[in-house]
Amino acid sequence: MKLVFFGLTITSSWGNGHGTTYRSLVKALAARGHRVHFVEKDVEWYRNNRDMPEPAFCSVRLYDDWAKENQQLRLLARDADAIVVGSYFPDAIQATRELLEDGHERILFYDIDTPITMARLHGEGRAEYLDPELIPHYAAYLSFTGGPMLREIENRFGSPWAVPFYCSVDADAYRPRQTRPEFACDMSYLGTYAADRQPKLESFLNDAARRLPERAFLVAGPQYPVEIEWPGNVERIIHLSPREHPEFYSSSRFTLNLTRDDMVAAGYSPSVRLFEASACGAAIISDAWPGLEEFLTPGEEVLLPEDADEVVRVLREMPDAERVRMGQRARQRILDQHTSAHRAEQFENVVAQCATRVQAQTASSSRE
Known part of the structure; x- marks a missing residue:
């Protein structure tokens, strides 16, 4: 055609x-x-x-x-x-x-x-x-x-x-890659600034970073206001080329997925970042929204903490072998249904x- x-x-x-x-x-x-x-x-x-x-x-x-x-x-x-x-x-x-x-x-x-x-x-x-x-x-x-x-x-x-x-997701482009030292961290987030997402980023990532000063965090994306006070252990990347996204997702122990308010209210609105991170085998921490279970199974393929306390608990206590298996299950689910x-x-x-x-x-x- x-x-x-x-x-x-x-x-x-x-x-x-x-x-x-x-x-x-x-x-x-x-x-x-x-x-x-x-x-x-x-x-x-x-x-x-x-x-x-x-x-x-x-x-x-x-x-x-x-x-x-x-x-x-x-x-x-x-x-x-x-x-x-x-x-x-x-x-x-x-x-x-x-x-x-x-x-x-x-x-x-x-x-x-x-x-x-x-x-x-x-x-x-x-x-x-x-x-x-x-x-x-x-x-x-x-x-x-x-x-x-x-x-x-x-x-x-x-x-x-x-x-x-x-x-x-383009399965040829988004797949597990070798870790890059500049992207290595305990938890990452990739996304353009949005006012309605920022409170969740503050809670899930910045608050967790303040409570875990010995851990490394990374936020990539443009348009964040200069007045945002980032904890000292949160690194910033202003813009990341899509070519580098797979290495970004492959280099952090966990990656964070956050959803705009309108999308949460509507439900059944998975972001392309959710699928791309999954295809790279990333262990995903996400906010909750109606219909998410249609794409990834909570507790098995994605984690849905309610606050920074639960995020900190995951980062401290989840064994690496379990984390890797969760990422592998998410990858297979997306490759089976959403390429x-x-x-x-x-x-x-x-x-x-x-x-x-x-x-x-x-x-x-x-x-x-």
Whole structure:
């Protein structure tokens, strides 16, 4: 198939989870023989931090101004077998309207931020990248979030088909690696600063670090305010290239997974970091949220402490052999269910079913 994606970014992983998510999926689709074109707005903060300017598995089309370049971009999508419009794509609403005007029947909305999107629709009536009036016109709504929210997308907002389309991991890139001394620590955390995650980072990591001054901790990620007071045994890395993520996860005894408030409230919203760390065999400490057990079994494949006291107890008392076995079980679970190859096959099935639905609707209309 010829597939055209209109997404936030695939060329830069700086300060966003979209880049690695798109790379994982698109690489797997290309490996299955599909031709993928990715359209991305050329914005300064990604232009200055491009760690994959020319992916080997797809063509990238950068543009500056949709109003001036839309004719060429619409021409690129003219003979596409499926078109994907992603959340936070800056011109998603206008692009969708124009693609519908061109007669495309297989336009899918790919929401990598479903709980945030739903919160915007509830509070403000729309998101900057999604007009609720367009939801019924997307052939499928691919949602990072599963569970009850899918029914809301269909019943309240009129989607013909809301699909649980979770993130995935590139199993070739994310696997256990040799320990790197600069990443070696008792517990690590990888994530961009978020105000609603920070209290949990303070409790689970910083408070634990203060109580264990002899232990080493590591936090990697950009945009943390300068006024944050980090304990002396917490090292900071401002940005870590995705190429180094497997070594990062492989080098710490435990790694921490934290979830945004909207994602916790919605449930069934695993982060790509959760899958990537698992694929590297990392022993994961996580906050709890509804539906987590659908992806990793608490106590066997992931630990869910309630506070810093429990984190400290785990770091002090869990035998290394048990920790390693937990990481191995998590790795096998994710490799069995959530690799990019799994997600690419699911994408193919979604597109095929969309085509069947369109044909059935056309046949029904002709009979009437």
